Amino acid sequence: MAKDGERRDPLNRARVLRAAVALADESGLEAISMRKLAQALGVVPMALYKHVANKDELLDGMVDAVVSEVEPPQEGLGWKAAVRRRTLSARAVMLRHPWARRVMEAQAAPTPVILAYTDSMIRTFLADGLSADLVHHVMHALGSRIFGFTQELHETAPTAPSDLSPEQVQYMMATFPGIVAVATARPHDPTSVVGSGCDDQFEFEFGIDLMLDGVERLHRDDWRSADHDREAASVL
Secondary structure (H helix, E strand, O other), X not given: OOOOOOXXXXXXXXXXHHHHHHXXXXXXXXXXXXXXXXXXXXXXXXXXXXXXXXXXXXXXXXXXXXXXXXXXXXXXXXXXXXXXXXXXXXXXXXXHOOOHHHHHHHOOOOOHXXXXXXXXXXXXXHHOOOOHHHHHHHHHHHHHHHHOOOOOOOOOOOOOXXXXXXXXXXXXXXXXXHHXXXXXXXXXXXXXXXXXXXXXXXXXXXXXXXXXXXXHHHHHOOOOXXXXXXXXXXXX
16 A cells, blocks of 8 residues: 555556556466455555456456557568568567466457457558458468467476486387487477477577468469359359
């Protein structure tokens, strides 16, 4: 609580969300409750319900606040550079707020802020002449990458080969030689959340570049999906 005579900013939705994001950043998503948030703000829990109806609305608002940190579309860039730049900006945001991915994955439906962000990414492609048909499939392929994370990432790194006993290594080499060959191709990064020997930032950028290069080639070749061709034929 604020001390007597100490001025406190008026409570509003933006302040509630800022405090909730800061609390999650500091203590993790498990720390988020109306009681703990009210304590952090120096108010009674009931005061929060004037600004967020329940915890689900609070979590949605927290994700909206995080996504709003991603830099806006940059003018004057081609679609490829613009999408790459904004996607990497989103990744930097998600690294600052690692709990946000879990909330996004659990959301029953996207909020208007999430829909607006997705729409702006789609319009970046369309504005440079990519067909709606191609962009439909591109968005499926990119998936959560446009928000700066990939579904295969885990919060804890898998066991590195160096952590295995000699017997386990021997078993892996005999049973899964392909996995061993790839896993031991580079020194293990103990902070990686992708896998043994992985540089997370490099792997993320590699995946984005691989996809965007493929999209560029398909656009150049005037690619159309089979469904698109069937629909076109049906109206003739």
